[in-house]
Amino acid sequence: MAKWVLDAGHGGSDSGAVGKNGRREADIALQAVYEAKRLLERNGEIVLLTRASDIYLDVKDRVDIANSWDADYFVSFHMNSFVDNSVSGTEIVIFEKGNKSEELARFLKDELLANLKSKDRGIKEASYTILRQTKMAAVIIEADFISNEEVENNFDSIKYGYMVANACLAMVNKILIDTPVKKPKTPKREGWRICIGYYKDYEEAEEEVLRLQNEGFKDAYVVPYPEDNERVKKLI
Ligand SMILES: [Zn+2]
Known part of the structure; x- marks a missing residue:
């Protein structure tokens, strides 16, 4: 059993990237973290969300939440965006390779590429504060480009949450089980x-x-x- 901080990117006054038809990155991320939380908890993992509603948090808030809770993993949910709206593809960003962050990034990349009709843009290294200052394995997922209209129209945020939960469980040697609760x-x-x-x-x-x-x-x-x-x- 591991402690996961799931971080829905952006929120509140910061909508993140907005697609041509008005879908907001912040909303997709929030729906996805909810589903990932549900599935991870259903499979015995411990989850904390940095935000559970449409509120603004800065980078320091997010880092502090993860560090003070002593999380094992930090997973930040985003959508990518680019001026050229034909660009699509999935990438995972980590601070540096050769550690647990990279291992988790591989599980995430494999899972997302297997489920999304998305190009592999690889695992990238970047010195973002959120990756550098979090003390645990940390990844940023850029699931696909919301600036691409086809992606915007078809992207399923609940499935995003499912894919991430599946990859996170693979990281801790578990297989996702989601039998419905019988009423x-x-x-x-x-x-x-x-x-x-x-x-x-x-x-x-x-x-x-x-x-x-x-x-x-x-x-x-x-x-x-x-x-x-x-x-x-x-x-x-
Ligand atoms: Zn973002």
Whole structure:
């Protein structure tokens, strides 16, 4: 079990890159971190989000959250953008190669490229504050180019979260399991009774009904407990 800080890039007054049709990088990142958090927690990992709503955080805030929580991994979710809107592709950015950050970056790159119709733009090194000052393995994901209209129209932020969770779990030797939580079905009946107690003794039950009726529960009545067949027969 590892401690993951999932960082939705941008937020609040900083929308990040905005596509031609108005999709905002900050919103995609936020939806993706929510899904990744859900899946990682479902698979026993511990997750902290730097932001859980559309608020502004600066780089220092994000670094401080990760360092003070003593996270094992820091994963920052972004979309790329470029003036030439024909450019597309996925890249992962780390501070330097040859460590756990690179290992995580490889899992992420493989997972994203396998699922997105996206070009491989590789794992890049960059001395960004957020990568340099975080004390744990840290990556920035640039999932694809929101400046590319086709990407903007088709990019699935929930799937983004799924892909990242899958890669993170692979990093800690786990396989993602996402069986739906079974909700009990509401049984079909003509009506419902409200139970107030179980009484071995019939007189005691009757007394309780009288007490309830006196307190204003005018419709209170005794019914036999169905599993005690002999008793049920006697009472009916
Ligand atoms: Zn960004």
